[in-house]
């Protein structure tokens with residue numbers, strides 16, 4: 303007789319798991335707390351759904367807070383269900399993709415189509431989906447019938463296998479309210495406390511709030527205790543601090559360090575594409591800069607106006623009182639090493655993902671089955687794995703979901 307597989311959560315990982323388990327012959331039911339599928343998926347890529355990435359070294363880009371080298375784990379998953387397998391899987395549901403650089407999107411550039419087509423594929427395969435059905439607790443098989451008990455508000459379901467794809471705590475309005483961690487922990491799993499990730503940072507430097515709306519090509523180096531992390535790309539200045547993909551990719555480190563009580567700083571190089579000598583000679587040669595002084599009007603073509611005004615209005619560029627303009631060395635130092643104190647990260651309501659989750663050491667990397675509770679599988683963001691911006695997190699959801707689904711159906 304085929305396995306009765308229950309999937310908890312109808313997000314990207316849950317839909318992938320349900321489709322693969324059904325394709326392998328299992329009888330599949332998805333239990334979803336919200337009234338409709340893929341609420342978070344609809345928001346991805348600003349509604350365009352950056353669903354994967356062509357990065358040839360994709361497995362090495364993920365981070366974990368409980369495993370020093372999560373690559374062994376991700377490599378194991380991707381070797382069993384790769385980006386190419388994902389594209390075949392998506393196209394069998396009618397989702398064709400197109401690339402923008404390394405980023406992959408559905409050809410129609412609409413997340414709505416991805417959700418609709420995956421839902422249609424589940425229906426075609428006979429997957430039953432119960433919406434408005436939040437799972438309240440999970441009981442591992444007792445000795446009598448060997449079945450899992452899945453308890454919801456109005457009903458208790460029995461299952462041979464359970465795949466937990468309840469997501470994280472990020473964007474709780476989409477249904478991922480963190481209850482999945484409680485379900486896993488009630489089965490004996492250890493959870494690395496989560497922090498918001500892929501989100502903006504809050505800084506203490508109020509004088510820079512005036513630069514809100516400006517964007518600069520920047521290299522950002524985050525330091526927290528002994529550790530430092532760098533990213534280069536477009537930085538966005540906001541009314542609370544800094545944002546943009548460079549900042550999003552660093553935010554997991556800042557959030558974790560702040561949670562550990564460490565001081566966190568960001569050093570910003572506003573001219574990462576120039577050497578120190580090149581910038582020095584450029585500043586000296588600009589019209590209006592004579593006798594080693596850098597005037598605000600001279601750098602009008604180098605910095606966006608609000609950022610320039612905020613920097614020149616602040617004391618940061620004045621090396622002495624009563625001196626209106628900095629000398630070249632002071633300006634150079636500030637433009638290359640603008641130091642900010644990070645006082646916080648934006649809340650879960652604005653974070654794309656969470657860092658932390660179920661300890662990888664408690665999950666079989668070949669099957670995604672729990673090492674503690676046979677018959678229980680995990681996929682997606684609920685695991686202690688997180689990727690950078692660029693389609694990596696959805697790719698993780700597709701691959702881990704598919705692998706868990708295939709194995710749960712066996």
Ligand SMILES: Cc1cc2nc3c(=O)[nH]c(=O)nc-3n(C[C@H](O)[C@H](O)[C@H](O)COP(=O)(O)OP(=O)(O)OC[C@H]3O[C@@H](n4cnc5c(N)ncnc54)[C@H](O)[C@@H]3O)c2cc1C
Nearest residue numbers: 311313314315335346347352437469477682683693695696
């Ligand atoms: C605004 C935004 C933009 C993003 N853009 C991108 C992007 O372009 N590319 C990319 O790769 N990633 C992006 N991400 C991240 C990506 O969306 C997630 O990593 C991915 O969707 C996680 O999939 P998941 O299935 O693990 O979790 P989720 O999509 O969160 O799905 C979990 C599901 O489980 C349900 N659930 C939770 N608890 C229970 C329970 N107790 N009982 C029943 N159901 C439950 C929830 O309602 C939800 O439907 C973005 C995220 C956000 C918030």
